Amino acid sequence: QVQLVQSGAEVKKPGASVKVSCKASGYTFTSYGISWVRQAPGQGLEWMGWISAYNGNTNYAQKLQGRVTMTTDTSTSTAYMELRSLRSDDTAVYYCARRIVVVVAARGYYYYYMDVWGKGTTVTVSS
Amino acid sequence: SSELTQDPAVSVALGQTVRITCQGDSLRSYYASWYQQKPGQAPVLVIYGKNNRPSGIPDRFSGSSSGNTASLTITGAQAEDEADYYCNSRDSSGKGVFGGGTKLTVL
Numbered sequence A: 001q002v003q004l005v006q007s008g009a010e011v012k013k014p015g016a017s018v019k020v021s022c023k024a025s026g027y028t029f030t031s032y033g034i035s036w037v038r039q040a041p042g043q044g045l046e047w048m049g050w051i052s053a054y055n056g057n058t059n060y061a062q063k064l065q066g067r068v069t070m071t072t073d074t075s076t077s078t079a080y081m082e083l084r085s086l087r088s089d090d091t092a093v094y095y096c097a098r099r100i101v102v103v104v105a106a107r108g109y110y111y112y113y114m115d116v117w118g119k120g121t122t123v124t125v126s127s
Numbered sequence B: 001s002s003e004l005t006q007d008p009a010v011s012v013a014l015g016q017t018v019r020i021t022c023q024g025d026s027l028r029s030y031y032a033s034w035y036q037q038k039p040g041q042a043p044v045l046v047i048y049g050k051n052n053r054p055s056g057i058p059d060r061f062s063g064s065s066s067g068n069t070a071s072l073t074i075t076g077a078q079a080e081d082e083a084d085y086y087c088n089s090r091d092s093s094g095k096g097v098f099g100g101g102t103k104l105t106v107l
Helices: none
Strands: A003-006 A010-012 A018-025 A033-039 A045-052 A058-060 A068-073 A078-083 A092-104 A109-117 A121-125 B009-012 B017-023 B033-037 B044-047 B061-066 B069-075 B083-090 B096-098 B102-106
Touching (some): A018 A092, A033 A068, A045 B083, A045 B096, A109 B044, A109 B083, B009 B017
Antiparallel strands (some): A003 A018, A033 A092, B033 B044, B061 B069
């Protein structure tokens, strides 16, 4: 079955970096993208960005541009999300999710959805 | 604007029908997807595209869209449907956006 297994919880100091991994299994990794979503304590879901596992193309949320890097290792079917210059408001649960794109050729656009999610990785930023 | 707006909270009597809405300019062009999240758990996809349910999602969940509004309808709400529900879509640059979420209470 399709599964995304994320790395364990992290505790970091302000200014440090964190790298979260997301290992995929049960499907052809390069056929789909991976989205990253985070959720601060008691808050809603926040879209962070996505990466194509096929060609490495990325698209990041404007507010995270310059601090976030998403990568993949196709040899191990693993996606990574690195966030730098951590602040206290980066404290959150970080999720990866498989991104499925549907092309609506007749209208010249695509939409996407996230069908399988990892269980989440808690990142705590505290001095 | 790429923002999506949801009512913060909605309640429904057990067995009745409830509609959860999501408004935003991007919904005039792109389909939304809907996610259910229970406390301490990862989100679960419940509706995507025009009105598609993933395998395992009960058929009491349905989706629709009109103009700038996407809707998730639960027909015959059950106690286990009590959860937070989030809509998600994309903007013209391919960036994603979530609604603020709706907390559904089943009375």
